[in-house]
Amino acid sequence: MQAARSLGVDLDSVCGGRALCGRCQVTVTEGDLSKHGIESRLENLSPRGETELRYAERRNLPENRRLGCQAMLLGDIAIDVPQSSQVHKQVVRKPHEAHDIRINPATHAYFVEVDQPDMHDPSGDLERLKVALRREWDLTDLRMSLPALRDLQSALRKNDWQVTAAVRSDGEIIAVWPGLVTKLYGVAIDVGSTTIAAHLCNLASGEVLTSAGRMNPQIRFGEDLMSRVSYIMMNEGGEVQLTAVVREAINDLIAEVVADAGLGLDEVVEVAAVGNPIMMHLLLGLSPVALGTAPFALASDAAVSRPAADIGLTINSGGYVYALPCIAGHVGADTAGVLLAESPYDRDEISLIVDVGTNAEMLLGNRNRLLAASSPTGPAFEGAQISAGQRAAPGAIERVRIDPDTLEPRYKIIGCDLWSDDPAFPDAIPASGVTGICGSGIIEVIAELFLAGVINADGTIAGEAANRSDRIMADGRTFSYTLTGGDPGISIQQNDVRAIQLAKAALYAGARLLMEKLGVDKVDRIRLAGAFGAHIDVKYAMVLGMIPDCRLDSVSSAGNAAGTGARIALLDIDSRSEIETRARKVEKIETAVEERFQHHFVAAMAIPHASDTFEELARVVALPERTTQTATKGRRRRRQ
């Protein structure tokens, strides 16, 4: 450990070399390392002594590992510091995610032995703690939060003046525990208008221990954002109510993930939060009313780092909340999280990143320039405003195939791996049966109906198709398609098609507007973030003309990128200044005041919006199995 420190090698430790925490484990590479000018010999390391043997027995130290604080160098030797023993280790992310996360949390744990008070040389407990942190860890310019100071006295006296202090990188001592505490935890929160998700992370390893989600209880004040803003405008103190309920829900969620992991709230020292601008305002106790009408002014677009107690969140009493910056009145900290997770600013290719929720937030650009906008898609992609629509949940239809000749459908529901035409399907589905159709299901059924010639390019359900199947039924002056029988069955109404047309036109128009502003007519890659992006089959999105032309293998899901961004900000303090700088540099486009947006929107209503998209799609994509034929047939039929 001494050698690592003098050489500036990154070797972790919490106990400060007392063979207690086991964070400084190293391995030896033996053999002739003549390129480094040494012969590395195992006997040049002292054998395990009593202290190390005791640790090995108690905590299970692998045969090939040594404690860096105990092993003594006796001669030339090559020591390896495994990733897990580095302070700034990397967390390997899932394959579809952009890059690994570097671990460098805002708060570290330091174990110290504090001098006892001396009547002949009176000083405060805090002052003696500072002396110890300086002596053992070379930490200077420290200060202590009042909640931590409140705990300090008893912590010192409870365990013979040995304590673990949690110190933020800015020098604030935020918590102190009696004895040795080797692990600190944080929670990444994604505050959606509909659902709130929380992930409990080990701040030193980056590991996600537990996750949980629940409905945003603000829904009882209004299903969508604007009706919640209206509620606040109409009800004195409404913002206080909405703030209270969202904080309560977050506190419940934090308590849940912490309990699931068998931990205490006291061990959680940090929260990182993302959400849209209105959610962030309400979480911070700021009025979102100005965000409800033009010019959509944020209270502040800056990131907020505050004691959790100031924001009413219950973690360690000295803990902090970091709220990522907002980008513009309609482009929030959730998009900042996406930006951080996807880091398009590190690439040469032009990325289009779309996070589809109630609105679609978009980022377009590369290392040279980045633009952002929010398109008012409405909640149709989430299954709202659709007659049989529902949120993605067990029982919801998520995949649909329609025979182009018979117009007979088959489908899959969430929670069951079988197609509906499988004989085992009726017994395999949940008892509640088929409950509705979710966003990805709607996209597929409309695209399939279009490919089967039932829906015209202008979006009308063609009455002639009634001759082909009695699934097509007149419904006043319009027609509908019956997807499932039963009572009530699930059918696609003309209005459902219109709702999806409006939503997809908004999404496409937003993307076109950004492309126009950036001066490009194609993008190199498209990343679809959020639950919708993870579930949707991009082929169908392209059939409908939701997204601009792009090679199909360059379109992929970014997973829950906003949540990943929150996790990165939680684990790596450097990522905070990174995203704060990047968010400021993003050029904000307000679709509401751009005339060209209306132009693109109108042009994008048709399916497909431009005739060569379809050719392109058919040419580029090797559509698997039946679908290729369907597309061809459908196209042929449509042109008849």
Place this chain on the structure above:
Amino acid sequence: MQAARSLGVDLDSVCGGRALCGRCQVTVTEGDLSKHGIESRLENLSPRGETELRYAERRNLPENRRLGCQAMLLGDIAIDVPQSSQVHKQVVRKPHEAHDIRINPATHAYFVEVDQPDMHDPSGDLERLKVALRREWDLTDLRMSLPALRDLQSALRKNDWQVTAAVRSDGEIIAVWPGLVTKLYGVAIDVGSTTIAAHLCNLASGEVLTSAGRMNPQIRFGEDLMSRVSYIMMNEGGEVQLTAVVREAINDLIAEVVADAGLGLDEVVEVAAVGNPIMMHLLLGLSPVALGTAPFALASDAAVSRPAADIGLTINSGGYVYALPCIAGHVGADTAGVLLAESPYDRDEISLIVDVGTNAEMLLGNRNRLLAASSPTGPAFEGAQISAGQRAAPGAIERVRIDPDTLEPRYKIIGCDLWSDDPAFPDAIPASGVTGICGSGIIEVIAELFLAGVINADGTIAGEAANRSDRIMADGRTFSYTLTGGDPGISIQQNDVRAIQLAKAALYAGARLLMEKLGVDKVDRIRLAGAFGAHIDVKYAMVLGMIPDCRLDSVSSAGNAAGTGARIALLDIDSRSEIETRARKVEKIETAVEERFQHHFVAAMAIPHASDTFEELARVVALPERTTQTATKGRRRRRQ
């Protein structure tokens, strides 16, 4: 104003040159200023324009004054900036106080016009406020507290995007009000174990607008400090109770002084607080239990500057509390306040500064070296532990003279200017009559009895004196002296003399111990702080041997020096780093572990403690009127 800024001349302004606040008033010195190389001519200043005339009409601008932001320089002229127009003006203190206070508060008010939000260039309200503060006031690196941010949105929209921001010297914007606000206020608080006092100050002028005091409600948990600590040790959550009641009392007091001045709590942005270590711990929500037993460890000896909300004090929601540092486990922020107010570190002479409360905190030294200690005098000087004792309040005997021949007394009570032998006395006193005897009265009656030969040097009430007056009465094996008749009358018991002997011996022993540590056998000046110090007649204190030998004209009252120290810290931010540095440098002497303290204590029990003190006193002091004779007679009689 432009000239002042470019020359670096200190000229105040809140409105930023809009002829609204009137803080930049200047005067002109006319005539031949050839030593400055100019002829100063009034016509070299532009005449009052429309804006200035409107201000003069509305706000009454004296004939010889001009607004620095409006008057234009047309040629050479000598401009004077009166004290009242300087940012860093001096507050002239009372004659007995050490020096004037420099005004340099932590928080200043800045009026600005903020850009309105622009949909084409979205940014937050805070970001536009920062732009305005930079543009108009050259303020950079600003940040805003969450409570202030909560107010910002409505403040901006309420008065046409013109607001006044309160900015701390560290760059934090803590409050914002719609329109122009020219005055900010602060409250200096002195938290005593018995009483709490509050002074409301104008932060820009230093003026004390209103003051108020009330009993410390913690008294119901224990009369003295140690019994309150015992209460906490015996009752789970006791410290939370004691913290809650003291905060509530302070909040009530703040509300009272603010209402008395016709202001709102919103206008108060700062509190500065002093108190003994146990009071400061409880105010800050820290447990004082460790202060109850050796080694008397403070949680921290550092000053605390925190949002008022964190300490449960109700002022402007973004306001701050500054708690002065403690010096040692028995020497608190009140003594730090005394140190700041008296600044003995600026002098060559050796000062002994004594703040007599329940204990006596002492400071001894000069610019080279300063020592501090607390002597366990107990509350006898405050009238407690005295049979007829009471706190200094109307009806309490505060002055006593005893005829050395007849032993007949005469006295004065608080609330009446007449002596008791004045025929008008019975009609002039409060209806409740003579209620008891307070600290200064006890000192005088014992000293007078000693001078009259009734009390011996060892403190016993001499039985022989019973032959001289039937005011001396046997009381079991000891004697008492009847001061007033009536039922119950007020008499001085042997135990009362013993209580004062113990108290004065402790005080004297503490002073001697410090003198020994400093290596001096005399002090150049003695300052008596606190209510007792203000009321006591120092001659009698010297007769009893309470304080070391010193020229009588070098002994004086320092007034409420602790409260003055709080006021200085409130008004001058530089004084905070000053006292923090000074407090750290003070050498702390713990009387409880110093063997020499016991030695001095035993030696100091007698009256007078050393025979030549009395000679010295008789020689140096030109005792006024009868008292001189009394002293001489008393001395003669005592030696008989």
